[in-house]
Amino acid sequence: MQPKRALPTVMWWLGYGGLVPFFALTVALLLGMDVPLLESVRLDWWLAAYAALILSFLGAVHWGVALGMQDTLNESELGKLLLFSVVPSVLAWFALLLPIQWALFVLAGLVVFAYVVDALLLFDKLSSSYGKMRLHLTVIVALLLVAAGVAVQ
Template identity: 75%
Template structure:
């Protein structure tokens, strides 16, 4: 879990640093790396929502109908909001994505972490801080 989680930071870090330095990447001259970063953030947000779907399926016998409904309903929210954010100008999109990553952590803290028996909450806190700071920094580039 830790290796995969931290490994998922690599595209955020590389793309944000390249954007902040304003440099070109060989073979990718003229490519909108800010949109690559925004698209990657949207994919990660979809994954964060999907964790709720998986938790709901895995715990459906132990959850009340209301709890199950909350997890399933929320599971699609990050991807839909991220998709709409992709319609905005790139720098605004990156700021919205940062906000959505932070918001996803808050929702996870309320709905998901109390139901899990793992270090997932700690991992998510670390990843949320790094990702949101990188997205905000890239938005200013």
């Protein structure tokens, strides 16, 4: 088995850059601020929608790994990856049907759940740097979503 390459720099930039909306929206909610030109927008729902999109992306990583490794995976591994490729988006969509405070809390839990599943199904197939980056991003996003959930009480 060949050693896994380190993640390209652009992945680090995009991964951590994806935190900007989480930080900006959570800080605005915590401070009760309006965003210029968006005064009539529900920032809490924007944050929840962004979190749901990110969860869909995290599921899609499983689909990509399944496609890229389909010749080397057994049927059970392939089935688990494909199943979990759609689970985060479906659960996140259901979370968006909840009252906003609960939606933010559930989305925080789903982000952690996605990390746990990735640790079980993906991390051994990918660069160890990916698992490290995901751990950092998961902790930060989950904490920001919980803080936002507290802010919208």
